[in-house]
Amino acid sequence: MAGIGFELKKLFKGKGFFSNIKAYLYSALVSLGPFILATIMIVSIQLLLVYMDKPLKEKELFIAIVIYSFIFAQIITSGFTMIITRFVSDMLYSKRLGYILPSLYGVITLVVPITAVPAILFLWNSPVLLEIKLTSYLLFMEIIITYLMMVYLSVLKDYMKIVKSFSWGVASTLILSYVFIKFTYLDTVLGMTLAMNIGFLLIISLLLSYLRGFFKIQSTQKCEKYFYFLTYFDRYYSLFFISLFYTLALYVHNFIFWGSSIGIRISSTYIYAPTYDVPSFYAFLSVMPSMVVFVVSLETSFYEKYRAYYSLITGKGNFIDIENARKNMSRVLWSEIRNIMELQTFFSLVFVVAGFYFLPVIGMSSLSFDIFLLLVLAAYCNIILLVVILILLYFEDRRGAFFISTTFLISNTVFTWGTIYIGERGYGFGFFLAAFLSLIVALVELRTFLNNIHYHTFCGQPVIQKQQIGLFGRMVRFFYRNQDQES
């Protein structure tokens, strides 16, 4: 007899699953690693140069090479690291460990050539010694690879291994620098960059052998799909832009100052604006402790409430229970954010006070010091902003996170341009205003999201569960068509 509609509904009964997405957090923590590494290297080599009594000009070129490498490596890899963070954590969660290591080779194979083009164009017409161009290029690539590897290391949560590898790298760089400068006729900058090349090669080798060792033991299945992770671009392309825009926003104010009248050109190649860059570096140091504390606190108190909420949803919770879990989670989350704000207020004050005493000693101008004060405030807003973005990613609110990081990038660009027209008394105010505005946007977004989280959790999932295969999915399928037939 008539009546078929009913049978069909079997197809709709599937429910979405909530995957383990803590990974964003660890990834954010570990990404501080290269930043700390850069700081240590620059400071120690500076000390070495002072000790060996080398001219200022060579010191400047060397620092410019190192800073450029770190900043642009961070920007270029930022989008990719976010995608592979998601990929790696999903693979871990679904116990497909065999896919993890190949994706590291895949992403390196992809990012290195992409970056090579602008890097070569940048160095091509530079009057810098060809050998130095070569070592700078290598350094840049090595730092990119290190950034990409950090994602994989964050998964293992074995931070001591990272610290150890980094220590070996720093130590060998220092020793080699000393040896090259003291006992060879190499150009000083060439010698130091070469020493860094070798130091980073050591770091990469140590980390890689550690990763290989770990995943070889853990995975029995063999996988040759280096580019399988590309399929994640179909679903999570917004992660790429969230991370890229946020990272760009972190530096865009510096770039704008480089192009302004206070920009200085080193060896007709590297531009920078020490009046602005130096205070912004010290200002950013002030937020490091908060980042670490945040990761730890979110891990313990909040994650428990977060799990309670979602397990009621995937389990058999009625609405009142779910609503109570939401309130609990929301309460804990806001109290964590308040704690972070209090803690960061303390650290910011400490930095301001310490800066008041020490920065003039290292020769900082009063203009730079004024900028420093504003940028400490900006860094304060920025770190809370980052915290909110990470929380939103926890809740899979990529739309909100994207909106925030876009706001941050655009407002920072516009306001910083504005302050250049205002002149010296406005310096630093643009970034502060942008970070402050974006923070307000982020907090409002988080509040609205938490109030409507039930709706987002339920209706954010497609009505009909199905695998969407997009452009990247089809590409990957095409690449591996032969392998798939074999298996």
Next chain:
Amino acid sequence: MKICMLFEGSYPHVTGGVSTWAQMLVKNISGHEFMLYTIGADNKLLGKFKYDLPPNILSVQELFLDKILEGKGVYGRRYKLSTDIRKSLKELMAGKDIDWEPIFYMVKNKKITNSLDFFMSVDFFDILREAYSEGFSTVPFTDFFWTIRSMLLPLFYLIQQPVPEAELYHSASNGYTGFVGALAKYIYKKPFLLTEHGIYSREREEEIIKSGWVIGQFKDLWINFFKNISKMVYENADAVYTLFEKNMEIEIELGCPREKIKIVPNGIYVQDFDSIRLSDESGGVNIGSITRIAPIKDIKTMLQSFNIVKKTIKDSKLYIMGPTDDDETYYNECRQLVRRLKLEDVIFTGRVDIREYIGKMDMLLLTSISEGQPFVILESMAASRPFIATDVGGCRELIYGREDGFGKAGIIIPMMNTAKIASAIIKLCQDSGLRSEMGNSGKKRVKKYYTAKKCVESYKKIYESFR
């Protein structure tokens, strides 16, 4: 006159009672033009008609519910819905008494153009939450949410499809097509007729109760949903036709006003079966069942019963004649059962020419859980064959008659009762005199009440009265 006929899971894509009836009508009522609006489950059937469509069919609009699965919703859209509409939607979700007018208004004015967008909107979620808090607040919310979504999905898919404009709407079943018919009446202000062969909401109810995938506490929700639709369709129809009295009583019980219902029985071309004589003289008793292999036909009970028969009547054979591809899992289960019982002489013939096979049968059998007014009973009676059927639908009326003096044309048995079914079969196997007596009674009854001519004439008159 342009008549839009609406079908769900039947004409012209699937063979069966409704389809046979429909083909008979459109072929013989040449004075009118027909537009078909059909709902199917599987898009693979698109354009694949099981019948030669007569020239007075102007168009066939084919909708397939699995098309829904191809859709994609956008998340975060907002809708401006009046409080009336929200209230009606809430009642629809909660399975309460529904004021349908606002929902029809909403459809007519295209308030929702993509149902998947709507299902992902805040408005939908808010309405759902209200429905939940008013009467479901102790059940798991997630299950409630998914149940409501999947329950409403086909309905919302259908209402966003255009309905052809015609002068009269005639739905061949209640349910989704009944809903569309009532909607068309609201939009175009034209009369709407309903012919119900089997009672739609009862059939759904049986399926839901049996189904393993609807969680216990949500079965009522589903059942009420179909009951509500049925009731609305009864209320909106200008006239309701059904095949036999028992159906009419159920319809009244389900909320159909008595004065709307008229009985118009099925009819067959009696002369096609008139001359069939017994053709298998091999000596054994042949029991035939002309049916598709599907759970609703309860083939397993039939096999169990035959297992009992086989112990007494060694030379009996069971022919199960009809398509096996309808529900392959069930068909395989039946074959396994045959093997497990070590049952011999069970023949699954697949699709066959009924007229050829009826000749070989000594009696015919149906063990269905649900039936309307089966054509196979009419046809077997026309061929003077006794019929054993379960006491469902219009079987009793056909076989025992409505005190018309023709006598019994077979035996009515309770459903799922293997012992009683077996003893009825054994009784007929052992008494060839009774078989021919019952065969003759059946033939007389069919000739008097159940001819195609009579059925067609009735609908001709009905259509004229709504001109």
